[in-house]
Amino acid sequence: MMMRVPEAFAAIMATVRDFGTETVPFEKATGRVLRETIYADRPFPPFDRVMMDGISIYYDSYIRGQRVFGLEDVQAAGMPQMQLRNLADCMEVMTGAVLPDLTDTVIPYEHLDISEHEGFRRFTIVKEVKKGQFIHRAGSDAPEGKPLLEPGIRLGAAEAGVLATVGKTQVLVSKLPRVVLIATGNELVPVENKPEAHQLRISNIYNLAAALQGLGIQAEMVHLPDDIQHLTTHLNKLIPAADLLICTGAVSAGKYDHLPEVLKKAGMQEIFHTVQQRPGKPLLFGAFQNGPVVFALPGNPVSGFMCYYRYVQPWLKACLQDAANKPEFAVLEEDVTFDKPLEYYLPVKLKCSPEGAWLATPAVYHGSGDLASLLLADAFMALPADQDVFRKGSSFPVWKFR
Ligand SMILES: Nc1nc2c(c(=O)[nH]1)N[C@H]1C(S)=C(S)[C@@H](COP(=O)(O)OP(=O)(O)OC[C@H]3O[C@@H](n4cnc5c(N)ncnc54)[C@H](O)[C@@H]3O)O[C@H]1N2
Ligand code: MOO
């Protein structure tokens, strides 16, 4: 059944499922989707923290006119809090130290003249001082118990530091699905082979495997010939061991495009076959009862790649409960005409304008067989089916692949 893009997408999203959760060591959690709330276990920072190397004083002494301070002791980072005994003295303090008790103002070395008097160091203030300066107050960034990370966040570098600082050594994340990538085609040879004149190296499943790695997924990769018997035998083995099957090729009108028939015979319920779009029109989508969901992507390399970013990745992100799962928008930089009643996925190069908007220039592109054109593009821009002329300056959704 031929579908329009919005209905095809809705039908895909209706099959979203939860693969569950698992607990992993936080160092291994980068790139995974968080499934619990992470709270501040202590105030951020946990104590009044000295922000500059220098001295700390009791401000009232300064306001009464005192400018020269004798040294009482040194408070370094890692030392329990000390106390100033004589309010007319100062403590030498280091960045990261606890602010000594009975001091309330920090003066960096750069604002001091340092001299020696009878074997004792003395500090003379040479710059105006404000009460409370250079103190990072306890709890000023976050109070104890504040939720810092919410479920649905994909854990990155910034999150790794926060997990470490709150002592969250084990984190609950979305479990990853078992994904099998299947390349079909008698013309395909392994990448390490030298192809004959009529052959080519398998490429589609490698760009898809790399894209899946961006979600933390390591897919199993298989190459099958265009032969009903082989396809049937292998698929029957792969289906029970997968949550998601992504096939490429053999879904169009060719004599050797056996995949739709083989998948249906194996028990897949077809949800749709063909979408009103270019590229990617022959896309087949289905599901096995109590078994994997199947995206059978068209074989032309740009078609499969585009369908991955337009359909497969949003489906996977929704399954993983990734909160960041919406296309962005960009402004078209040139007039584009496309007069077929199909949604057109235009490969575009993106750049950011000085005003901070994404600008999209159509990439040089020779059609959906032009694998190398992807090197010149950053995203697919979706130009709707019910329009023929797309004007420079108009904004459309973009599915980014960089
Ligand atoms: N009579 C019609 N012919 C075609 C139609 C149509 O509607 N009517 N649709 C065209 C469109 S659109 C596409 S896209 C392709 C889709 O074809 P298939 O999904 O059946 O894919 P194949 O026939 O197996 O291969 C197409 C093309 O892609 C190359 N390919 C396939 N897999 C790989 C791979 N893993 N790595 C590299 N290259 C791959 C393959 O060699 C072919 O050149 O059909 C049109 N035809
Ligand atoms: O999906 Mo096909 O790529 O329109 O060429």
Ligand SMILES: [Mg+2]
């Ligand atoms: Mg074909």
